[in-house]
Amino acid sequence: MMGIPTFSPLYIGLSGLQAMQEAESVVGNNMDNANTPGYAQETANLSESNPYPPEPGYGPLVGGQFGQGVSVQSVTRQDSWFYDVQDRQNQSAYQFYSTQSSVLTQIQGILNEPSSNSLQNAMDQFFNAWQTLSADPSNTAARQAVISQGDVVAQTFNTVIEQLEQLQQNIVDTANSQVQQFNQYAQNLLGVQRQIQTAQQYGENPNQLLDQQAHILDEMAQLANLNLSQNPDGTINVSIGGGSNSVQVIQEDQTTKSLTMTPVSASNLSAITGGQIAGNLQGYEDVTQVLMNLNAFLNSFANAVNQQGQVTFFQTPVNLDTSASNGVFSGGQLQVVATANDLHPIPSSDASGDNSTEVAVVNLQATPLQNAGVSTSYPYTYNDPWSGKATSASIEITGTPDQALASMVSNIGMIAAGVASSQATANALLQQSTQLRQSISGVSLDEQASYMISYQNAYAAAAKYIATFQTMMQSLLNMVQP
Numbered sequence: 001m002m003g004i005p006t007f008s009p010l011y012i013g014l015s016g017l018q019a020m021q022e023a024e025s026v027v028g029n030n031m032d033n034a035n036t037p038g039y040a041q042e043t044a045n046l047s048e049s050n051p052y053p054p055e056p057g058y059g060p061l062v063g064g065q066f067g068q069g070v071s072v073q074s075v076t077r078q079d080s081w082f083y084d085v086q087d088r089q090n091q092s093a094y095q096f097y098s099t100q101s102s103v104l105t106q107i108q109g110i111l112n113e114p115s116s117n118s119l120q121n122a123m124d125q126f127f128n129a130w131q132t133l134s135a136d137p138s139n140t141a142a143r144q145a146v147i148s149q150g151d152v153v154a155q156t157f158n159t160v161i162e163q164l165e166q167l168q169q170n171i172v173d174t175a176n177s178q179v180q181q182f183n184q185y186a187q188n189l190l191g192v193q194r195q196i197q198t199a200q201q202y203g204e205n206p207n208q209l210l211d212q213q214a215h216i217l218d219e220m221a222q223l224a225n226l227n228l229s230q231n232p233d234g235t236i237n238v239s240i241g242g243g244s245n246s247v248q249v250i251q252e253d254q255t256t257k258s259l260t261m262t263p264v265s266a267s268n269l270s271a272i273t274g275g276q277i278a279g280n281l282q283g284y285e286d287v288t289q290v291l292m293n294l295n296a297f298l299n300s301f302a303n304a305v306n307q308q309g310q311v312t313f314f315q316t317p318v319n320l321d322t323s324a325s326n327g328v329f330s331g332g333q334l335q336v337v338a339t340a341n342d343l344h345p346i347p348s349s350d351a352s353g354d355n356s357t358e359v360a361v362v363n364l365q366a367t368p369l370q371n372a373g374v375s376t377s378y379p380y381t382y383n384d385p386w387s388g389k390a391t392s393a394s395i396e397i398t399g400t401p402d403q404a405l406a407s408m409v410s411n412i413g414m415i416a417a418g419v420a421s422s423q424a425t426a427n428a429l430l431q432q433s434t435q436l437r438q439s440i441s442g443v444s445l446d447e448q449a450s451y452m453i454s455y456q457n458a459y460a461a462a463a464k465y466i467a468t469f470q471t472m473m474q475s476l477l478n479m480v481q482p
Contacts, residue, residue: 008052008068009469010466010469011068011069012067012068012069012465013069013462013463013465013466013469014069014462014466015049015068015069015070015071016069016070016458016459016461016462016465017459017462017463017466018071019046019069019070019071019072020455020456020458020459020462021459022044022072023044023046023072023451023455024452024455024456024459026042026043026044026075027044027448027451027452027455028452029042030042030443030448031443031445031448031449031452033443034442034443034445036211037215037218038211038212038213038214038215038216038218039211039215039441039443040077040078040079040210040211040214040440040441041077041078041441041442041443041448042075042076042077042078042207043075043076043078044072044075045072045073045074045075045076046070046071046072046073047070047071047072047073048067048069048070049067049068049069049070049071050068051065051066051067051068052065052066052067052068053065074205075205075207076207077207077210077211077441078440078441079214079440079441080436080437080440080441081230083433083436083437083440083441084214084217084437084441085228086433086436086437087430087433087434087436087437088217088218088221088226088228089221089225089226089274090426090429090430090432090433090434091218091221091222091275091430092221092222092224092225092226092274092275093225093274093426093429093430094423094426094427094429094430095222095223095274095275095276095279096225096273096274096275096276096278096279096282096426097279097419097422097423097426098276098279098423098426098427099276099278099279099280099283100279100282100283100286100419101416101419101420101423102279102283103167103171103279103280103282103283103286103287104283104286104412104415104416104419105416106167107164107167107286107287107290107412107416108412108413108416110160110163110164110167111160111290111409111412112160113409117156118156119156119157119160119405120402120405120406120409122149122152122153122156122157123153123365123401123402123405124402125149125152126146126149126150126152126153127361127362127364127365128149129142129145129146129148129149129150130146130358130361130362131362132145133145133146133343133355133358134355134358134359134362135355137343137344137354137355137357137358140340143340143341143343144340146340146343147336147338147339147340147343150313150314150336150338151336153334154314154333154334154335154336157294157298157334158333158334160294161291161294161295161320161332161333164287164290164291164294165291165328165329165330165332167287168284168287168288168291168327168328168329169328171280171283171284171287172284172326172327172328172385174280175277175280175281175284175386178223178276178277178280179264179265179269179277181223182220182223182224182264182277183263183264185216185219185220185223186220186238186249186250186261186263186264187261188216189213189216189217189220189238189250190250190259190261192209192212192213192216193213193234193235193236193250193259194259195209196209196210196213196233196234196235197233197234197235197257197259200233200234206234210234213236217236217238220238221275222275222276223275223276223277224240224264224272224274224275224276224277224278225240225272225273225274225275225278226238226239226240227239227240227241227242227246231252231254233252233257235250235252235259236250237250237251237252238250239251240264240271240272241268241270241271241272241273245268245270245271246271247262247264247268247271248262249261249262249263249264266386266387266388267387269281269386269387270387281386284327284385286412286415288329288382289393290408290412291320291329291332292320292322292378292380292393292395293395293408294332294408295318295319295320295332295378295380295395296376296378296395296396296397297397297401297404297405297408298318298332298334299316299317299318299319299375299378300369300372300374300375300376300397300404301314301369301401302314302315302316302317302318302334303316303317303374303375304364304367304369304372304373304374304401305361305364307372307373307374308357308360308361308363308364308372309338309343309344309357309360309361310344310357311338311342311343311344312337312338312342313336313337313338313342314334314335314336314337314338315334315335315336315337318332318333318334319331319332320332320380322380322381322382322383323381323382323383324383325383325388326383326385327382327383327384327385327386328385329382344357344358364401365400365401365402366400367400368398368399368400368403369397369398369399369400369401369404370397370398376396376397376398377394377395377396377397378394378395378397379392379393379394379395380392380393380394380395381393
């Protein structure tokens with residue numbers, strides 16, 4: 001009759017010590033990485049060891065099989081593919097609106113309406129100077145005041161245009177940098193996923209690599225909208241866009257299991273419709289629209305003042321250069337070219353006290369520009385800074401100078417308010433999805449502490465069991481010794 005190994009109970013206690021020690025290590029790792037980006041909490045899966053005897057009827061005459069202790073069968077990451085994908089989609093949406101909102105806020109800050117240094121205030125002071133001159137057209141000081149206020153108008157508009165052009169350049173540079181960063185993340189992801197494949201082939205636990213994979217995908221989702229699909233070996237296919245406009249950034253060949261990468265470039269940048277990159281692309285269009293509207297207004301305004309004043313007061317035309325291959329506008333500056341002596345009436349030829357010209361300029365403030373006898377429609381063609389494709393736009397100026405300027409400013413305000421509302425909604429959805437994701441993947445220190453206490457108690461119990469077994473064995477040996 002086969003007997004039961006004498007020290008078998010000792011191994012049972014030893015398995016408890018080892019299993020609890022491994023489980024405590026998992027808990028400690030969770031607590032250490034509670035704030036590590038991309039980290040998902042891990043769980044030690046305890047399992048009963050194979051019983052003895054392995055098959056009933058082949059062991060000692062006992063009432064069935066008996067246990068052989070406990071072991072850590074596996075250590076698994078706690079994550080949800082559904083919540084991960086949803087959260088990354090919400091990250092992309094929020095970053096898109098947040099980036100566009102930031103650009104619109106900068107535009108509003110540059111326009112600086114209403115304020116004492118605003119475009120509207122400079123125009124009001126300009127017309128007030130003409131009003132004063134109309135009361136005494138021969139007053140030299142009043143003429144010089146008109147010239148000075150004209151310089152203020154030109155300087156104010158020129159400063160705004162220069163700042164908008166600089167903002168446009170900054171957006172292009174930022175977007176280009178973000179595209180490079182996105183491609184670098186994709187390259188890093190390619191390397192991590194190849195390591196995941198290798199680990200899976202050798203039966204190793206790739207949890208740390210999966211954490212890195214999750215972190216990189218989170219960073220990519222902030223830059224662009226991602227389409228993700230899982231592969232059986234733990235790798236993830238990544239694409240942007242859809243249909244014919246789709247770009248397969250990371251793709252696994254289902255036959256060879258090889259991974260390939262296609263970087264995002266100027267030719268396929270239009271596939272990105274979310275994230276910070278898309279927000280900057282839209283921000284570029286917003287700044288471009290403001291520049292064209294402002295330039296068209298300046299052309300109509302300058303031509304109207306010149307015509308009503310019967311002198312070339314402002315340089316004409318006030319052209320904005322949109323031909324740069326990088327899509328960044330330049331020029332569009334306004335300049336006063338008249339002098340005080342050029343203003344009506346000219347003492348040698350005009351009747352004393354004739355203020356008809358000054359009154360005509362003053363009345364321009366309340367006259368729709370389209371009725372002032374000047375062109376109010378302007379075509380623009382500019383090159384997209386990424387694809388190089390030429391884009392055409394036609395700007396139509398309507399209303400009085402005050403109305404036309406107010407319309408441009410209010411339009412930006414309405415767009416900014418709409419984007420801010422969308423940003424708030426996107427942020428609420430992001431907070432919700434992040435909480436749902438963290439409820440599964442996040443590390444709760446209180447929860448982990450309770451696990452640690454539980455495992456420590458089990459470890460102490462196993463140690464006590466071994467000590468008791470040792471005492472029992474010592475007693476038995478003493479009993480049989482002569």
